[in-house]
Amino acid sequence: MSTQYQSPQIMAVLNITPDSFSDGGHFISVDAAFAQARKMVAEGADIIDIGGESTRPNAKPVSIQEELDRVIPILEKIRAELPITISVDTSKAEVMQAAIEAGANIINDVNALRGENCLKTVAAHSDIKVCLMHMQGNPTTMQQHPHYKDVVEEIKTFLLNRIQACLEQGIAHSRIIIDVGFGFGKTLEHNLQIMNQLQIFTGLGYPVLIGVSRKSMIGQVLGKETHERLYGGLALAVLAVQKGATIIRTHDVAPLVDALKMAHAVLELDNHSNS
Numbered sequence: 050m051s052t053q054y055q056s057p058q059i060m061a062v063l064n065i066t067p068d069s070f071s072d073g074g075h076f077i078s079v080d081a082a083f084a085q086a087r088k089m090v091a092e093g094a095d096i097i098d099i100g101g102e103s104t105r106p107n108a109k110p111v112s113i114q115e116e117l118d119r120v121i122p123i124l125e126k127i128r129a130e131l132p133i134t135i136s137v138d139t140s141k142a143e144v145m146q147a148a149i150e151a152g153a154n155i156i157n158d159v160n161a162l163r164g165e166n167c168l169k170t171v172a173a174h175s176d177i178k179v180c181l182m183h184m185q186g187n188p189t190t191m192q193q194h195p196h197y198k199d200v201v202e203e204i205k206t207f208l209l210n211r212i213q214a215c216l217e218q219g220i221a222h223s224r225i226i227i228d229v230g231f232g233f234g235k236t237l238e239h240n241l242q243i244m245n246q247l248q249i250f251t252g253l254g255y256p257v258l259i260g261v262s263r264k265s266m267i268g269q270v271l272g273k274e275t276h277e278r279l280y281g282g283l284a285l286a287v288l289a290v291q292k293g294a295t296i297i298r299t300h301d302v303a304p305l306v307d308a309l310k311m312a313h314a315v316l317e318l319d320n321h322s323n324s
Contacts, residue, residue, distance in 0.1 A: 055295050056317075057309055058095040058297070059094050059095050059096070059296075059297055059299060059306065059309070060097075060098050060136060060258065060296050060297065060298040060299070061089035061094035062098055062262065062299065062300045064100045064103070065077060065099060066100060066102065077119075079122050079126060082123040083127065086123070086127050086131060089302045090131050092302040093303070093306040094302045095133075096133070096154075096296070097127060097133050097134070097135055098136040098138055098155075098157055099127075099148075100120075100137075100139075101115075101117075101119035101139065102116050102119075102139065104138075104159050104233070113141055113143045116141060116144050117143070117147055120137060120139070121147055121148070121151050124137065124151045124152065124153060125152070128151065134155065135153050136154065136156070136180070137155070137157065138157045138158075139156065139157075139158065140160040141164065142164060142170045145158075145167060145170045149171075149174050153177070154176075154178065155178045155179070155180060155226070156177060156178070156179045157180040157182075157228075158179065158180065159182045159230070160184065160187075161181040161208075161211040162214070162215065168215065168218050168220075169218065171220065172215070172219050172220050177224065178226060179220065179225060180227070180258050181225065181227050182233065183204045183208055183228070183230040183233065184230050184233035185197075185234025195234040195236055200235065200239045200242055200243060201242060201243060201249055204243065204250075205249060208229075209253070212227070225255050226256045227250065227253070227256070227257055228257070229243050231259070231261050232261075232264045232265060237265075237266050237269045240266040241266070244261075244285060244288060244289065244292075247259075247292040247293070248292045248293055251292055251293025251294060252293070256296060257289075257293065257296070258294070258296040258298060259285075259289040259296070259298065261282055261285045261286065261289070262299040262301065263276075263300055263301075264282075267281035279301050282299070282301070283305060286299070286305055286309065287308055287311075287312045290312050290316070291312065
């Protein structure tokens with residue numbers, strides 16, 4: 050299915066955690082986190098995605114209170130001082146509720162609102178968008194022998210089921226974003242196959258968020274450490290946009306802005322030729 054090109058949005062990662070795989074511990078204080086948020090907005094970010102619990106492979110869960118203590122102060126400061134869309138990366142209903150009350154615009158849930166009371170919490174707020182991500186297993190176990198009979202078809206079925214659950218709960222079609230979950234319970238072969246067939250997901254009629262920034266799939270192909278994966282990530286981002294992805298999640302805003310401007314200059318021609 051062909052997908053008409055749309056100019057993508059850039060979602061900038063702001064991890065308020067000591068143990069995230071790429072930038073854990075860098076932005077724990079509110080002042081450091083806000084300085085990073087302001088920098089990413091200046092570089093061209095459209096969305097700031099705040100995360101208070103690492104979801105890297107083998108990550109250990111944190112308590113509700115600890116996640117709230119990490120996320121809410123910086124969320125409130127960004128909302129008060131920066132004109133930016135704010136996403137909160139959480140799988141806990143209590144954190145979702147507090148984040149929405151503090152001014153979040155998007156709930157980005159790696160568990161696709163399957164946690165207790167999560168679906169009802171988001172459904173109760175008619176203007177909040179939600180990103181539903183596919184993950185096989187959980188962060189503690191997800192990379193222990195991930196297996197699929199047909200990875201693309203199984204992810205598609207999962208996402209359509211979660212979309213239906215949202216629609217039945219009263220969450221409008223226009224509020225839903227989907228994420229195939231690169232690296233979340235997938236081998237390198239799975240990840241490459243998903244990217245190769247990404248148009249299957251972008252053709253479903255929902256915005257597709259892509260999160261490949263600095264991930265291990267890049268390191269496995271290129272033999273690069275986490276801090277050396279920028280160029281591989283940019284290549285994947287441009288491929289994803291060409292296949293119809295509309296939100297690209299990144300740790301590296303400025304380089305991605307340039308890469309996507311160049312992609313835009315070419316791909317926008319498709320819109321003109323089809324109009």
